[in-house]
Amino acid sequence: MTDRASRKSNGQPGRVRTVLITGATDGIGLLLARAYAGRGHNVLATGRRVLADDQDLFDAPNIVYICADQSDPVHACSAIISAMQNMGWQHLDLAILNGATAWVGLPEQEPANGMKQLLDVNFRFQIHLAHALAPFLFEAAGRLVMIGSTATKKAQGRFATYTATKAGLDGLCRSLREEWLGRADVQIIHPGPTRTNMHAKAGLNIGLAKWFFMSPLRVASAIQYAIRRRDKRRVITRYFAFKARFSSAREGIL
Numbered sequence: 508m509t510d511r512a513s514r515k516s517n518g519q520p521g522r523v524r525t526v527l528i529t530g531a532t533d534g535i536g537l538l539l540a541r542a543y544a545g546r547g548h549n550v551l552a553t554g555r556r557v558l559a560d561d562q563d564l565f566d567a568p569n570i571v572y573i574c575a576d577q578s579d580p581v582h583a584c585s586a587i588i589s590a591m592q593n594m595g596w597q598h599l600d601l602a603i604l605n606g607a608t609a610w611v612g613l614p615e616q617e618p619a620n621g622m623k624q625l626l627d628v629n630f631r632f633q634i635h636l637a638h639a640l641a642p643f644l645f646e647a648a649g650r651l652v653m654i655g656s657t658a659t660k661k662a663q664g665r666f667a668t669y670t671a672t673k674a675g676l677d678g679l680c681r682s683l684r685e686e687w688l689g690r691a692d693v694q695i696i697h698p699g700p701t702r703t704n705m706h707a708k709a710g711l712n713i714g715l716a717k718w719f720f721m722s723p724l725r726v727a728s729a730i731q732y733a734i735r736r737r738d739k740r741r742v743i744t745r746y747f748a749f750k751a752r753f754s755s756a757r758e759g760i761l
């Protein structure tokens with residue numbers, strides 16, 4: 508990051524930031540939205556659910572929720588950009604592209620329409636949104652964070668297309684980091700297995716293995732720590748999550 512960029516995005520600890528978090532209705536994304544709002548930042552949270560009263564879920568006046576179903580990437584992106592404009596946001600300090608889904612099964616049995624949906628939700632949407640957010644991020648010398656998975660590192664049976672989408676994000680981030688050098692920062696963070704509802708939603712019962720998975724709260728804290736450290740590419744291991752617990756809080760800094 509250039510001097511100008513680091514001055515704009517990190518030099519004013521007390522400033523209220525604008526933060527976008529996708530997939531914020533459950534698991535890690537929900538915890539991230541609550542954490543950034545809890546530190547006084549203005550959060551735009553997105554998800555696929557139509558919520559009658561989003562305050563039932565978020566209980567924070569500085570979180571605005573909009574429904575943006577990533578399975579229609581173009582429509583979801585324009586809904587997000589419109590919401591940012593309606594909120595008067597001309598710049599974006601931090602975007603965490605966290606929303607994703609999984610399909611679990613034998614690769615040769617994966618239905619074509621399900622495969623398309625997985626690619627749309629986990630990959631095409633992220634590319635479209637990165638492009639659409641660029642001017643807002645450049646204005647703030649802000650930061651784009653994508654959430655990948657350690658599945659890209661350690662092959663995991665029955666998650667082939669999911670793994671491919673996350674590996675694609677890794678390559679995307681590497682390229683964007685070069686393209687946007689001096690204008691906005693780009694990070695990719697790969698969490699390890701985490702005890703959220705993601706597996707159950709994909710029809711997988713993880714059974715007793717869940718006790719070996721990390722707690723979503725620990726993973727969400729470790730993600731924030733990796734963002735504060737400005738790690739270009741970070742794998743969230745148990746050790747890293749443990750270290751994050753003892754890092755200084757540094758109030759107000761993203």
Ligand SMILES: NC(=O)c1ccc[n+]([C@@H]2O[C@H](COP(=O)([O-])OP(=O)(O)OC[C@H]3O[C@@H](n4cnc5c(N)ncnc54)[C@H](OP(=O)(O)O)[C@@H]3O)[C@@H](O)[C@H]2O)c1
Pocket residue numbers: 529530531532533534535536553554555556575576577578604605606607608628654655656657658697698699700701702703704705706708
């Ligand atoms: N859990 C793990 O073991 C693990 C490991 C490595 C990486 N990750 C990654 O961590 C991130 C968060 O996952 P998680 O474990 O917190 O899962 P989660 O609890 O299922 O949360 C995923 C979020 O994405 C949303 N979402 C799913 N499909 C969507 C769509 N079509 N449009 C918009 N939003 C959609 C979900 O909405 P609903 O609330 O409606 O379901 C939810 O808010 C994902 O990128 C995941 O790939 C997870």
